[in-house]
Amino acid sequence: MVQLLFPHGQACTHALAVQDRIAYWEAQNASGLVGLRCTTHAEEGLLVRKRHYDLGPVQLTEIHGNQHVIERPRDMLKTHPKDSIFACLLLQGRAFFLQGEDCLALEAGDVVVYSTDRCYLYGFATAMHQVVVECDAASLLGQGYSQRPDKAIKVDRFGSGWSQMAVELKSAVLGFLQNPALESVDAVCLRCRAALHLLACQRPLEAEGNEAWRWRLQQAEVYIQDHLDQVELDAAEVALALGISVRHLNRIFAHNDSSTADWIWRQRALRAEQEMQRHLGRALSLGDLSCRLGFASQSHFSRVFRRYFQMSPSDYRQSLLAGRP
Numbered sequence: 235m236v237q238l239l240f241p242h243g244q245a246c247t248h249a250l251a252v253q254d255r256i257a258y259w260e261a262q263n264a265s266g267l268v269g270l271r272c273t274t275h276a277e278e279g280l281l282v283r284k285r286h287y288d289l290g291p292v293q294l295t296e297i298h299g300n301q302h303v304i305e306r307p308r309d310m311l312k313t314h315p316k317d318s319i320f321a322c323l324l325l326q327g328r329a330f331f332l333q334g335e336d337c338l339a340l341e342a343g344d345v346v347v348y349s350t351d352r353c354y355l356y357g358f359a360t361a362m363h364q365v366v367v368e369c370d371a372a373s374l375l376g377q378g379y380s381q382r383p384d385k386a387i388k389v390d391r392f393g394s395g396w397s398q399m400a401v402e403l404k405s406a407v408l409g410f411l412q413n414p415a416l417e418s419v420d421a422v423c424l425r426c427r428a429a430l431h432l433l434a435c436q437r438p439l440e441a442e443g444n445e446a447w448r449w450r451l452q453q454a455e456v457y458i459q460d461h462l463d464q465v466e467l468d469a470a471e472v473a474l475a476l477g478i479s480v481r482h483l484n485r486i487f488a489h490n491d492s493s494t495a496d497w498i499w500r501q502r503a504l505r506a507e508q509e510m511q512r513h514l515g516r517a518l519s520l521g522d523l524s525c526r527l528g529f530a531s532q533s534h535f536s537r538v539f540r541r542y543f544q545m546s547p548s549d550y551r552q553s554l555l556a557g558r559p
Contacts, residue, residue, distance in 0.1 A: 237416045243286040252279035263304075267295055267366065268350050269314025274302035287414065291460060292423045293368040296411060303357040306350065316350045317371045319382070319434045323404055327362035331355070333386040340388065345400045347433045348386040365407050369430055376459075376508070383434055399429040402449070424475060427460070428453040447486045450476060454483065454494070462502050465528045469494035502527045503542045506535070510551050520547050 245262040247255040256272050259282055263270045266286055274280045282299035322345065329340040333354040340346060348354060349371065375382055389400040406425035410418060432452055457475050461467045472494060473483040480494070487494050505527055510518065524535030524547075539547045 236413075239287065239414045239416045239419065241285040242288040244284065246283035247280055248283065255280040255282075264314055267368075268306065268316045268318070268320075269310040270304045270306055271310070272302060272304050274300070276301045287410075289419050289423050291369065291373060292426045293366075294407060294410070295366040295368070296364075297366065298363050299358065300361050301358055303355065305355045306353055308353050311351065311353065318350045318368050319347065319371050319374055319430060320350055321345055321347045321367040321403060321430050321433060322356075323365045323367065323407060325363045325365065327358055327360040327364075329356065329358045329362065331357075331386050331388075334384070336385050338386055338388045341390075343390075345389040345403065345433075346386050347383060347389070347430070349382050349384075349434075352384070354386065365411065367403065367407060367426055367430060369427055373460075374427060374431055375434060383436065387433060387436060389433065398449070399432045403429040403433075420475070424453055424457055424460075428456040431456055447489060450478065450483075451486050451489065454486065455497075458498055458501055462498075462505055463526055463528055465530065467498060467528055469498075472498075499538050500542055502529065503539050506539060506547065507543065507550070510547070510554060518551075520551070523547075 243266050245259070245266075247259055250258055256274070259272050259280060260270060262284070263272075272280065278300065280300070280302055282297060282302070284295055284297045286296075287294040324340050324342055324344050324346070326342050328342075331338045331340060331346050331348070331354065333348055333352060338346060351371070371382060389397060402425055406422050406429070410422045428449070453476055454472050457472055458467070461471075464471075469480045469483055473480045476483065483494050487497055490497070492500070506523055509523055509527075520535070521532045524532045527535070529535035529538065536546050536548075539545075539550070543550055545553070
């Protein structure tokens with residue numbers, strides 16, 4: 235019997251007094267989504283409802299409402315900090331999105347991707363229905379996340395350079411909302427994070443030929459990044475998560491002049507380097523770090539790290555402390 239996942243949160247303004255609806259909606263957003271201000275000129279007042287699913291690395295919030303505007307002003311970046319990447323799938327209505335100097339006109343079927351650590355204004359000119367897909371920025375893009383979008387990215391329904399990822403995102407999200415089976419959560423998260431990573435980094439598949447293997451490679455890379463701390467992570471586990479054979483998976487990684495196993499160990503070494511840089515000047519046990527990143531032992535950690543950085547982890551840390559990265 236399929237076990238269904240119930241929403242982790244729901245909210246609706248319909249039963250409230252008109253004068254109380256905006257304050258209620260702003261409080262709901264601040265606690266469950268992101269700090270916003272809201273206004274409406276609709277004669278009937280603000281009529282909105284939402285349901286929220288917490289899938290762990292991915293948050294899904296489905297919203298229905300009438301005409302209104304939401305804003306994340308500069309003061310709220312400090313009072314309600316949130317560093318996430320949002321993808322809003324507009325399923326019904328017309329809208330506009332303003333971030334920085336760009337104002338995007340949106341129609342039903344479009345997707346807009348943006349960072350919540352920057353101010354924005356999002357207005358709905360008509361009755362609306364959208365799904366917000368949320369991922370933590372550091373988790374999605376890495377600790378440095380230098381590739382975060384500095385302005386909103388629009389993916390329209392007419393086949394722009396990112397349309398394939400938008401289709402994948404919509405397929406995963408809408409399929410889950412129609413049938414929120416607990417057993418599908420891991421697959422939904424993987425598809426959402428892989429698509430959102432490409433969208434946020436502005437790496438359209440079509441620009442490189444639109445081969446199916448590129449999408450599989452992106453999914454594999456995201457799965458590996460999300461499971462680097464698991465000692466048992468190997469090619470067989472990644473292949474199982476993607477629903478393909480190990481042989482097929484290794485052929486995909488061969489396009490990157492690598493094997494799946496080599497890619498996993500390389501990413502673990504890179505994560506270790508990032509952790510040492512992040513904890514520079516603070517106590518960091520290399521034994522604990524090797525265990526946390528899935529290495530079999532500290533000596534194993536040292537051998538793998540030396541393979542990619544031509545020095546041991548302890549020597550690398552000393553070079554950082556001496557100002558010679």
